[in-house]
Amino acid sequence: xxxxxxxxxxxxxxxxxxxxxxxxxxxxxxxxxxxxxxxxxxxxxxxxxxxxxxxxxxxxxxxxxxxxxxxxxxxxxxxxxxxxxxxxxxxxxxxxxxxxxxxxxxxxxxxxxxxxxxxxxxxxxxxxxxxxxxxxxxxxxxxxxxxxxxxxxxxxxxxxxxxxxxxxxxxxxxxxxxxxxxxxxxxxxxxxxxxxxxxxxxxxxxxxxxxxxxxxxxxxxxxxxxxxxxxxxxxxxxxxxxxxxxxxxxxxxxxxxxxxxxxxxxxxxxxxxxxxxxx
Amino acid sequence: xxxxxxxxxxxxxxxxxxxxxxxxxxxxxxxxxxxxxxxxxxxxxxxxxxxxxxxxxxxxxxxxxxxxxxxxxxxxxxxxxxxxxxxxxxxxxxxxxxxxxxxxxxxxxxxxxxxxxxxxxxxxxxxxxxxxxxxxxxxxxxxxxxxxxxxxxxxxxxxxxxxxxxxxxxxxxxxxxxxxxxxxxxxxxxxxxxxxxxxxxxxxxxxxxxxxxxxxxxxxxxxxxxxxxxxxxxxxxxxxxxxxxxxxxxxxxxxxxxxxxxxxxxxxxxxxxxxxxxxxx
Amino acid sequence: xxxxxxxxxxxxxxxxxxxxxxxxxxxxxxxxxxxxxxxxxxxxxxxxxxxxxxxxxxxxxxxxxxxxxxxxxxxxxxxxxxxxxxxxxxxxxxxxxxxxxxxxxxxxxxxxxxxxxxxxxxxxxx
Numbered sequence: 229x230x231x232x233x234x235x236x237x238x239x240x241x242x243x244x245x246x247x248x249x250x251x252x253x254x255x256x257x258x259x260x261x262x263x264x265x266x267x268x269x270x271x272x273x274x275x276x277x278x279x280x281x282x283x284x285x286x287x288x289x290x291x292x293x294x295x296x297x298x299x300x301x302x303x304x305x306x307x308x309x310x311x312x313x314x315x316x317x318x319x320x321x322x323x324x325x326x327x328x329x330x331x332x333x334x335x336x337x338x339x340x341x342x343x344x345x346x347x348x349x350x351x352x353x354x355x356x357x358x359x360x361x362x363x364x365x366x367x368x369x370x371x372x373x374x375x376x377x378x379x380x381x382x383x384x385x386x387x388x389x390x391x392x393x394x395x396x397x398x399x400x401x402x403x404x405x406x407x408x409x410x411x412x413x414x415x416x417x418x419x420x421x422x423x424x425x426x427x428x429x430x431x432x433x434x435x436x437x438x439x440x441x442x443x444x445x446x447x448x449x450x451x452x453x454x455x456x457x458x459x460x461x462x463x464x465x466x467x468x469x470x471x472x473x474x475x476x477x478x479x480x481x482x483x484x485x486x487x488x489x490x491x492x493x494x495x496x497x498x499x500x501x502x503x504x505x506x507x
Numbered sequence: 508x509x510x511x512x513x514x515x516x517x518x519x520x521x522x523x524x525x526x527x528x529x530x531x532x533x534x535x536x537x538x539x540x541x542x543x544x545x546x547x548x549x550x551x552x553x554x555x556x557x558x559x560x561x562x563x564x565x566x567x568x569x570x571x572x573x574x575x576x577x578x579x580x581x582x583x584x585x586x587x588x589x590x591x592x593x594x595x596x597x598x599x600x601x602x603x604x605x606x607x608x609x610x611x612x613x614x615x616x617x618x619x620x621x622x623x624x625x626x627x628x629x630x631x632x633x634x635x636x637x638x639x640x641x642x643x644x645x646x647x648x649x650x651x652x653x654x655x656x657x658x659x660x661x662x663x664x665x666x667x668x669x670x671x672x673x674x675x676x677x678x679x680x681x682x683x684x685x686x687x688x689x690x691x692x693x694x695x696x697x698x699x700x701x702x703x704x705x706x707x708x709x710x711x712x713x714x715x716x717x718x719x720x721x722x723x724x725x726x727x728x729x730x731x732x733x734x735x736x737x738x739x740x741x742x743x744x745x746x747x748x749x750x751x752x753x754x755x756x757x758x759x760x761x762x763x764x765x766x767x768x769x770x771x772x773x774x775x776x777x778x779x780x781x782x783x784x785x786x787x788x
Numbered sequence: 789x790x791x792x793x794x795x796x797x798x799x800x801x802x803x804x805x806x807x808x809x810x811x812x813x814x815x816x817x818x819x820x821x822x823x824x825x826x827x828x829x830x831x832x833x834x835x836x837x838x839x840x841x842x843x844x845x846x847x848x849x850x851x852x853x854x855x856x857x858x859x860x861x862x863x864x865x866x867x868x869x870x871x872x873x874x875x876x877x878x879x880x881x882x883x884x885x886x887x888x889x890x891x892x893x894x895x896x897x898x899x900x901x902x903x904x905x906x907x908x909x910x911x912x913x914x
Contacts, residue, residue, distance in 0.1 A: 304814045314813040319628075320812065330863045342621070347838050349598075349628035350628070351623060355738075406814070461644075463647070469597055471839075472841065472894070484893060490892035492890055495890075496783075499767070501777045
């Protein structure tokens with residue numbers, strides 16, 4: 229009799245634990261709370277933090293896109309914007325926002341993991357509800373992300389978030405040198421996000437880009453560290469309010485202290501004002 | 508008997524250990540998941556949807572700010588939108604952003620409730636961890652929000668989130684008619700958010716603004732309707748991409764489809780090019 | 789990788805970096821090879837994200853020119869101990885800046901090369 233009751237008790241406990249549609253059990257997920265900051269990355273926050281900024285990145289670009297990069301670098305060296313659109317407050321998009329220019333917060337819920345970036349107020353939703361890729365995927369700079377939690381070491385707790393992101397639009401580049409992605413926007417980005425095994429205040433993001441501007445998939449690992457503040461300060465983006473860079477046509481100009489247009493390049497001509505002459 | 512008691516204790520221990528210690532007991536919080544849209548429709552872009560746009564809003568402004576409001580309306584009438592910083596992609600500030608002209612999501616976590624609104628990619632963090640107000644904070648468009656959950660009907664489940672928001676950056680307005688808040692950036696916004704008791708598809712936000720441009724606190728209720736969809740669509744809104752406007756000096760200019768500067772109104776002077784004359788050699 | 793990261797953190801994490809170092813956009817428009825020195829008074833300090841700006845009024849040959857100087861993000865400045873109140877309108881500074889390649893009054897500034905008019909580092913008191 230007591231054995232039967234015991235078996236029943238265990239069954240009850242198991243039924244109670246599994247719930248009826250999954251209450252969120254935070255103990256099954258890694259502790260990624262708090263404010264995350266970029267680790268290292270050197271000058272200009274290059275895409276691959278392990279390599280020098282600029283040509284040192286050795287991006288596996290096709291000849292056509294290598295030429296675009298070189299033209300961009302040359303234009304920037306002369307004072308132009310090159311292919312960089314971040315400077316006029318366009319969103320960084322994916323994967324560039326994972327350079328983590330400012331601060332990041334990760335909010336884990338049962339169905340979604342949110343990655344909240346301070347720069348440009350970029351928000352990523354990573355759907356972990358088992359959904360399929362939508363037939364009519366909304367296109368965006370941030371892309372559409374589907375993720376899966378994995379318990380790699382079998383200890384009953386998830387430790388890796390695997391994410392795939394598709395569904396892009398817009399001209400996107402990887403960093404301030406403007407390593408370009410293909411204009412066909414067929415990029416696929418795969419990420420493995422996990423805590424460092426020896427230091428839970430370090431997080432790694434192994435990012436693989438599959439893109440037609442590249443001759444092969446390109447994988448880099450970015451590291452983030454957790455800030456120590458119990459009540460971190462969160463800043464929102466005020467890019468437009470103070471921004472001093474404008475693009476008119478394909479020309480980059482800077483705004484002066486008194487709000488006027490200034491040339492950014494030596495001997496740069498003023499903007500074409502043909503539409504004013506017609507009035 | 509003793510055996511049964513031991514067994515019950517065993518059951519209790521098993522249950523406790525297997526369920527772990529969930530950080531958020533969802534049964535204690537209201538279900539605000541999903542996508543919320545402005546119940547009165549995005550076309551009803553006035554602060555108080557019950558009243559007409561513009562002067563019909565009857566904001567209880569002090570005379571100085573009533574005069575400013577009327578001046579803003581006159582400017583709008585001739586196509587000058589200088590009173591509305593959102594036309595230059597400056598984010599909608601509090602409380603305006605809570606009109607939810609674009610969809611909104613609310614994520615309730617133990618220490619913080621996140622309110623995400625597509626407009627200006629706004630993220631509000633409402634801290635519900637019992638923290639004290641900091642001595643000061645840099646003003647921001649979203650402001651700094653501290654909230655407290657209330658169980659007003661004492662059924663053991665929270666139903667109302669009471670929020671206070673301070674340190675809101677200006678200048679800003681309640682809506683695109685240019686009803687101004689005081690330039691001293693001392694506005695305090697109090698909200699009470701709860702599901703409509705008779706219709707749980709509606710979320711009500713009773714917003715009270717206490718501001719030195721007002722002769723008294725001004726309370727307006729915003730209403731949001733839950734979108735019925737298992738997978739709502741979220742739209743990325745990049746104002747700088749859509750806006751195609753540049754401010755040079757005191758003038759707003761447009762960018763044509765060819766990327767060149769275009770006047771925004773008849774007779775608008777071309778931009779001052781003084782720095783080009785100085786630096787060319 | 790783990791050991792390198794640990795060493796980096798032990799060494800003090802992020803050191804004071806110039807504006808170019810953690811810019812979200814290229815700073816190549818500013819001539820980092822040929823910095824110039826400016827002495828003037830702060831007209832405005834914009835403590836804004838993603839970039840801060842110092843508007844510095846410089847008097848030369850009887851004429852005032854206000855320079856628009858772009859710097860690191862508020863988050864980066866906070867790590868250097870700065871806040872929106874570290875400098876204020878009227879403060880006199882001596883700055884070594886990377887000027888716009890065009891010669892127009894714009895450039896990039898950083899904490900390390902920003903000093904009081906006496907040539908001392910900016911004292912952070914909060």
